[in-house]
Amino acid sequence: MVKGLITAWRGRAVWMRLRKRHDIDDGAYVVAFVEDDPALNEVALAHLQDLVADRRARGVVLVTNQEWVAEQAGEERDGVLAVEVLADREIEFLLSFYELYQFTPRLFFVSLTRPYGNRLWQMKGVNGLTLDDLVCLSMYRIRGWAGQRVTCA
């Protein structure tokens, strides 16, 4: 238990650094790409604009330990404020802190299995659920998502 708390504490430090560096509380969001799943990551990258539109956000900061994601995101995508490449262990710390309790509504994880207890992987294909649905509705919590691009700005 103590080990878990220490890991979460380190995750807090990672978060505080991101929050301060990118002024997250001022209408920005952090999207953490934590899986080596190209199909999922591609869908999640494609819907960043929808997230920004739905939240009327200033933009998103991408956080990842996946080189491919960093390369793709670096290609001047609209709405992306910055891309932060973190070490695997820093991603683990961040996940640990989020698993401890949801300390912010401004952080999203692109994953079907994480944070701990995430059962989205069981829902793929159920009742015709697509990866787009899972990303937009469950991971990004886009309120107006109805299976297509969000248009409100």
Add this chain to the structure above:
Amino acid sequence: MPSAGEALRRQSRHVARRRALRGKKAVLFGASVLAAQVKDELERHGVPIHAVVDNDPDKIGRNYHGLLVQSPEEVLVPFCDEHVVIVVAFAAAREMLHQVETLGYRKRRQAFVLTPLHLDESLMSFMRFAPHLLRGRLTYRKLTGGNPESTLFIAPYAGTGDMYLIELFLQSFVEREGIRDYSLAVASNACAQVARMMGESRVAVADQQALNSVISYGRLIRAQPTSIVVLNDGWMGAPTEWLRGYKGLNFEKMFRHTVFGLGDEIAPRMPSASATNKAVLKLFDEQGLVPGRTVVLSPYANTLFHVPDPAFWARVAARCAERGLTVCTNCGPKEHPIAGTNAARFPLSLAPDLIETAGYFVGVRSGFCDVVSGTASRKVVLYDREGRFYKGSFHEYFSLMGLGRNVCEVEFRDCDKEDLVNEVIEGLT
């Protein structure tokens, strides 16, 4: 520790006393089920709600407890000093507060946040959470009897409908996972009754905060998937929560797939109901009720829904009596029977047999309806037409049609209309 609803009601009373609200038009931000309790509490304490706003496009334009849901910009732009915004939310409270602050409404002057969650990234929150984890560890040990090989199932929500649904699939899950030893922890005595009625023997009742602390502890230590299993489709911010009601994902499908990962081919294990239970027949005899010719009304059950008024129920009772049926009301200890009916007070474990014996049932949708859904009796179940639960209407999400037998479902808006009474009576035939 108070429940989320209690915490919000307490905060509502506190806010209602604030000088900043006097003479202002209160705008409720968040058209949720919980926010309805805030609205009631504020209005009871002299703060009428002038408008309701929400960011969810599914909710905008709909009726919400007598008010039209509008977008925040429609009501709050341009800035108006006459408005005070009352934000009601769980995790998104800070996000919503930031939104209204950007529109010019200052916290504690024109904007107030009511939330049962006060956790953020601050040192204070982090430190406050540690004892919660310790409690979780102790409770976990207590509930498993210190046996690390045992699986602990946690049903954290106190609703009996959830408990019933869990029990329909739990044994299939236990068999699939090869679980040999397990215990079940539930959040209310009513849930324990339902679990025992469905054949569970190792059931423990703990308060919801204690169960939450065990779940948090499990997350912290990243417990094995079959050592602590949370029996809910979206508890404590689980991302699956947001799929509720989307693409036909109703109550049953969410539990089946999200909680248990069971395919549609797995049949639910429905409990049997008997019309020859002696305790039920004795109750019928005492109350002058006729087996097979009795309508049980269930107007009071704990529910998320807006409930029709007593005059409606009295009218239903009268119409049933005209048709030669005896009528009783499913009452709790402090509730009164509907005019013209007898009070039927019985333990929840008797409910399926009682409804099976009665022959007819009319109730507002609640967990009680789940518990009796498998009976052969003719059942009419009422749903608030205006209500939304995540991406679906109340009816779409909570419909019993997938599991219930002999059910007629009716959506209502105005409960005092004779045509609703007619619909109910037609539904019984």
